[in-house]
Amino acid sequence: MDEKDVRLREAAEKLALTLAQGGMQKTTARVMTALLFSQDDTMTASDLCEVLQISSGAVSGAVKQLIPTGIIERAPAPGSRRDHYRFREHAWATLMGSQNVLLATMGDAAAEGIKAAGRESTAGRRLDEMEDFYAFMQREMAALIDTWQERYDARHPSA
Amino acid sequence: MDEKDVRLREAAEKLALTLAQGGMQKTTARVMTALLFSQDDTMTASDLCEVLQISSGAVSGAVKQLIPTGIIERAPAPGSRRDHYRFREHAWATLMGSQNVLLATMGDAAAEGIKAAGRESTAGRRLDEMEDFYAFMQREMAALIDTWQERYDARHPSA
């Protein structure tokens, strides 16, 4: 039983490292993967301090970043005075969905450039393709996530 | 004519700033958007130095990061001893496609965890959803990019 936990922790740290490489804050990533790979349904701040060997301030900061993104949430814990955090149901879909604002930003930037240069110029042609691509992606990505959600719900009847 | 260029440069810097916020290297982002919003087809390293007010070393570093991702490329420039850089055709599709390795990494991490914990546990159930999601996304995303490429080519006959 303990053996399994060690392997889970290793997998968690490994993923955290990868995500950190990709621009995510290191501690934020570690907190996220700790909750993701935890065998407990929820963890308290002090649990996270202990497992990750970091201060409470660091946990507070990481949580503050993670909650607005919809990856984790505070879980109601009647009878306990400590905050309990848990990985959110369908967090991945939420996370991927939030990419849409980035896609929109890219599209807007392209539009801005086109407004300045027109479509019939060197920059204009480049930006035209860019605008088209991101508009398409924004539309289709949202649809894709919905599709997955539906299929998943159909396969896993929650009622 | 000069007025337009100023607005283009502003748009470029604005997007670079946004991308930098999102984890991208600041200088790398600036080089990328400079090429993207440029009215010239290609730019030399010294062009980039001048426009962005950075050293040649910084340009070299940024280019070194940008080329492997497929966003920019060295352009053949007969008769010139300087390297000419240009934004790649269909760079966006390439860039989005490279997200697939990230999606695969996420799927692998989930599988790793499942191997350690089994599917019938608290962590196992979370990881099962994660694995399913990323497998789905990896598959469909690739298809999506192909679809766009086909449609775009159909609309813009290159021959």
Added chain:
DNA sequence: CAGACTGTTTACAGATCTCTGAACACTCGA
């Protein structure tokens, strides 16, 4: 209301990153 228990904020220290400037390497033409 006092006191214990948590979570949050903040100044500071340590680490990390990134750019610059200069040395170095390479290529081409005379």
Added chain:
DNA sequence: TCGAGTGTTCAGAGATCTGTAAACAGTCTG
């Protein structure tokens, strides 16, 4: 083969980021 013109690398300075420890604030219990 030399020299000019470019690109690349690297040590070091400067800036940025991040975690800690401690002070602070809020909340529940007795």
